[in-house]
Amino acid sequence: MSLEQFKNRNVGQQQYRMLDLGKTPETGWGRFKQVLGRSLKVELLIGLGVTFGVMIRTLFRGETHTIRYPFEKIPISRRYRAIHEMKRLLESGHYRCIGCGLCEKICISNCITMDTRYDENQRKEVSEYSINFGRCIFCGYCAEVCPELAIVHGDRYETASEQRASFSLFEDMLTPIDKLKSQQEYPGFGAVSPNADENIKKTPLAY
Amino acid sequence: MIHEVTWIGAAVKALIALLLVSAVAGFGTYIERKVLAWMQRRPGPAHVGPFGLLQLAADGIKLFTKEDFIPQFSNRLIFSIAPVITAGTAFIALAAVPLFPDFTFPSWIPLLGGVFVPSIASDVNIGILFILAAMAAGLYGPLLAGMSQQNKWGIIGAARTAVQFLSYEVVTGLSLLAPIMLVSSLSLVDFNNYQAGGIGSWMLWQQPLAFILFLIAGFAETNRTPFDLLEHEAEIVSGFVTEYSGLRWGLFFVGEYANMITIGVLASVVFCGGYSDLWLIPGWLMMGLKVSFFFFLMLWVRASWPHIRPDQLMWLSWKVLMPLAVVNVVITGIVMMAMA
Numbered sequence: 001m002s003l004e005q006f007k008n009r010n011v012g013q014q015q016y017r018m019l020d021l022g023k024t025p026e027t028g029w030g031r032f033k034q035v036l037g038r039s040l041k042v043e044l045l046i047g048l049g050v051t052f053g054v055m056i057r058t059l060f061r062g063e064t065h066t067i068r069y070p071f072e073k074i075p076i077s078r079r080y081r082a083i084h085e086m087k088r089l090l091e092s093g094h095y096r097c098i099g100c101g102l103c104e105k106i107c108i109s110n111c112i113t114m115d116t117r118y119d120e121n122q123r124k125e126v127s128e129y130s131i132n133f134g135r136c137i138f139c140g141y142c143a144e145v146c147p148e149l150a151i152v153h154g155d156r157y158e159t160a161s162e163q164r165a166s167f168s169l170f171e172d173m174l175t176p177i178d179k180l181k182s183q184q185e186y187p188g189f190g191a192v193s194p195n196a197d198e199n200i201k202k203t204p205l206a207y
Numbered sequence: 208m209i210h211e212v213t214w215i216g217a218a219v220k221a222l223i224a225l226l227l228v229s230a231v232a233g234f235g236t237y238i239e240r241k242v243l244a245w246m247q248r249r250p251g252p253a254h255v256g257p258f259g260l261l262q263l264a265a266d267g268i269k270l271f272t273k274e275d276f277i278p279q280f281s282n283r284l285i286f287s288i289a290p291v292i293t294a295g296t297a298f299i300a301l302a303a304v305p306l307f308p309d310f311t312f313p314s315w316i317p318l319l320g321g322v323f324v325p326s327i328a329s330d331v332n333i334g335i336l337f338i339l340a341a342m343a344a345g346l347y348g349p350l351l352a353g354m355s356q357q358n359k360w361g362i363i364g365a366a367r368t369a370v371q372f373l374s375y376e377v378v379t380g381l382s383l384l385a386p387i388m389l390v391s392s393l394s395l396v397d398f399n400n401y402q403a404g405g406i407g408s409w410m411l412w413q414q415p416l417a418f419i420l421f422l423i424a425g426f427a428e429t430n431r432t433p434f435d436l437l438e439h440e441a442e443i444v445s446g447f448v449t450e451y452s453g454l455r456w457g458l459f460f461v462g463e464y465a466n467m468i469t470i471g472v473l474a475s476v477v478f479c480g481g482y483s484d485l486w487l488i489p490g491w492l493m494m495g496l497k498v499s500f501f502f503f504l505m506l507w508v509r510a511s512w513p514h515i516r517p518d519q520l521m522w523l524s525w526k527v528l529m530p531l532a533v534v535n536v537v538i539t540g541i542v543m544m545a546m547a
Contacts, residue, residue: 028526032526032527035523035527044511044512047511047512048507048508048511048512050511051246051507051510051511052246052507054245054246054247054248055242055245055246057248058244058245058246058248058249058250059245063248064248064249064250065248065249066248066249066250068250068253
């Protein structure tokens, strides 16, 4: 690419159209006639009509753009990356986390700290788990790397706190066992399929 | 039946006018915010009190508790009294304006029983001239405020005040001249009585051009939107009120709203039948409705139309409106001579 081409900033498709403003009046009388013509056209009154119509619709049909934020919130996407949530298995109610430590490993701001041990059944058990939300940048790597869909991003985006360091523990983020029924997930990505009931079969051990 | 106007009656009327207009001017800020909000698909003030009505009190508290700030290099005396000039002249103009019909206190009221309250606090024989003069003197408020505060935006605002108010005084005066010729009196009571015969006899139908010119000039003189160049935020921060805060700023506001009411009352009395009864609607209610309409019109126009440039403002005043007003006066004179 030559320099001339590089310097040509008019790279768009030049499809500009001039507004048809009529001829610019030359004499004072012509200008006066133009003003009179524009004034006597009902354009100004049409403008008044538009605002009046908007007022009527706002008043009587409730067409308003305002969201009274602390009292009402707009629904956000399930893909929004807000405060983390720890999910449970729908069948057993046990937490999904298998203690693999990938989230701790991939965390680029080093805000996840976890410790694991073997419980009495020789299963991996999460003994310590905390996220420092003062450091977390909500990049979503932990949720992406998690093989069990155990750590996901929730929709709690009001994250003001009194201190810079704000730690959340595993139990704080875990779905409460009595709220297991209302545990929500991003549809099509770990959530129960719409026809889950039909797919349930008796396990071979039963017969 | 001729009633004698006692000093008590005049004082009561002045007190009622003062309280009513101050209250309406305060309430007007709420109405303005609400109407503008509705026209922009917003709810407007809604949180303080029912329908946000107590927003007035919240604003008042905020104004009262703000620091009374006077810039270091300003002329302290003039800076301090400039808002008083604006508010004062606005209320002085209201002294000669009929706000609602005359009435007599019923005799069972102690102290005031039987006192006749006139429709005008002081029915001076130069009524309309007095109102125009008082409103024109209101020019000194913004002018001195802008010049005393050692602020370039203030200076520009003051300069714009001078050119705008002086130019549009001419249009106001000339557009009112034709109705004055028809009524051949300067008293607003005579104007009211001239149009007492219902809607058909309103001055509006005889002088439509004068009515439109008066409305345009009224918008300019009250510093309303197509002509609000004095404190046009996009260009000159806040114009002459840039350095003002707290109650002094509030006085400018009250003066502006009182002027809006005065213009509304003038438009109603001179052109739209004044405080005469219409069918079943009593006169005071008619007056309220008409003034409310003109007040609403100012807000409506503010929500709908853009500003004009200062040079367009001057051009409009001296090359369009003033010649039209002169032509209107001449034609009115010729027609009156032919009819006589």
